[in-house]
Amino acid sequence: xxxxxxxxILAPFLKDEDLVVTALGWVAGExxxxxxxxxxxxxINMGMCTPLSLGLALVLPHRRVIALESDGSVLLYLGNLTxxxxxxxxxxxxxxxxxxxxxxxxxxxxxxxxxxxxxxxxKGAGIANAVAVNSVKNFSVFLIDSLHSGL
Amino acid sequence: xxxxxxxxxxxxxxxxxxNFVAYLPDDQIHDAQKLxxxxxxxxxxxxxxxxxxxxxCAGAWLGGGRxxxxxxxxxxxxxxxxxxxxxxxxxxxxxxxxxxxxxxxDRANWRFITYKFTTEPLLQTLQIPYVTARKPEETKEAITGxxxxxxxxxxxxxxxxxxxxxxx
Numbered sequence: 001x002x003x004x005x006x007x008x009i010l011a012p013f014l015k016d017e018d019l020v021v022t023a024l025g026w027v028a029g030e031x032x033x034x035x036x037x038x039x040x041x042x043x044i045n046m047g048m049c050t051p052l053s054l055g056l057a058l059v060l061p062h063r064r065v066i067a068l069e070s071d072g073s074v075l076l077y078l079g080n081l082t083x084x085x086x087x088x089x090x091x092x093x094x095x096x097x098x099x100x101x102x103x104x105x106x107x108x109x110x111x112x113x114x115x116x117x118x119x120x121x122x123k124g125a126g127i128a129n130a131v132a133v134n135s136v137k138n139f140s141v142f143l144i145d146s147l148h149s150g151l
Numbered sequence: 152x153x154x155x156x157x158x159x160x161x162x163x164x165x166x167x168x169x170n171f172v173a174y175l176p177d178d179q180i181h182d183a184q185k186l187x188x189x190x191x192x193x194x195x196x197x198x199x200x201x202x203x204x205x206x207x208c209a210g211a212w213l214g215g216g217r218x219x220x221x222x223x224x225x226x227x228x229x230x231x232x233x234x235x236x237x238x239x240x241x242x243x244x245x246x247x248x249x250x251x252x253x254x255x256x257d258r259a260n261w262r263f264i265t266y267k268f269t270t271e272p273l274l275q276t277l278q279i280p281y282v283t284a285r286k287p288e289e290t291k292e293a294i295t296g297x298x299x300x301x302x303x304x305x306x307x308x309x310x311x312x313x314x315x316x317x318x319x
Binding site for chain 1: 199203204205206208209212214237
């Protein structure tokens, strides 16, 4: 399963007005190549993609917000998962592409390459519907589920 | 902070048009934070780390809200990375309210001298303009003025609350 394949699955589900925020790194360019829209916000620096998306989702409850996150970015501000869990806006979906490394800076491993399980951390933070998917098919299933449980 | 002073801070935020607040509890400004949290007209977000509070405020502004971050000096130190790389570099006008300790004459103990050395120099280094309110009668103008400037400049602006306004 590649990130690009997943982005290709996500794009057709979105309306033009759906807001998409990407983390720093190659995900931004990949997403722009698949869905170039003014409703995208690209290259949000380490740690800030999910909390920024949370702020957007809370002030725009009628708009769908998707955060395209990375493992390194989430690990920088792990506490934000607890904030997200407690606010739990229905219009926000966070997709974390966990490639187990800091790819954009050369590929040294993140903690998830070792013993760390981000989905378990998210669940422990209180995000009850957090799920880890490892195949394109499962990504489609859980993405649809997530988008439908929101707006 | 006396309850009547907390009310001044709270009313000033309302008058400034603030409708989104990210905060991490601090004993000196707790009573003002509580008034905000209990008011459903504010969207309030209790953050685990002031840095994510900056990012949440940035998102709120991008979505049309008027955000404020209410923190202590220590929180400013924690929040420097998002303040520098998100709000300053993108020109996102968030209001930063800081309960500021460590001024000469403050009754705070030795631990707080750190903030005498860090808070104002840090704001200057980050190029975040700020105003200091020490007296209750200065506070409303400081907060509404800072929000006006943030909005006109499209830039974060800070308010340091210090001295009498913070005292119990």
